[in-house]
Amino acid sequence: MAQTPNYSLKKPAGNEYYDVQIQNDNMDIIDQKMKENATAINTHLAEHIQIVVTEENIPVGEREKGAFYFVATDKAPIATTENIKVSPTMGLKIE
Structure with a gap:
């Protein structure tokens, strides 16, 4: 299965059926990365x-x-x- 280059999100092909687990896995990755980014930004701002x-x-x-x-x-x-x-x-x- 293809994946996005930055966060390795799963990209089902056009001929594959929708899979809720794939969507949930992608959302978990996005949620984790957004939290990491927010924490890094807040830490940087607090230090500077x-x-x-x-x-x-x-x-x-x-x-x-x-x-x-x-x-x-x-x-x-x-x-x-x-x-x-x-x-x-x-x-x-x-x-």
Whole structure:
């Protein structure tokens, strides 16, 4: 049976019947590779991106290259800081 070049997914021929097990095997390979890629990307980002939250503005010349800086300009009481998360669009989300 033919296979794809990158992930060795099984490619049934046009004259073969559909086999659920082949489809499931292919999906398992895709799922595993996607998880490996996501983990590698997150590890890389965690090692190379720094997020700094401060109450005072740090002059641009003193900032570290590749870091994201957030300056708290106002405060509001909340029970815990565990409820504040940085969203993928870099906005703050309070849950």
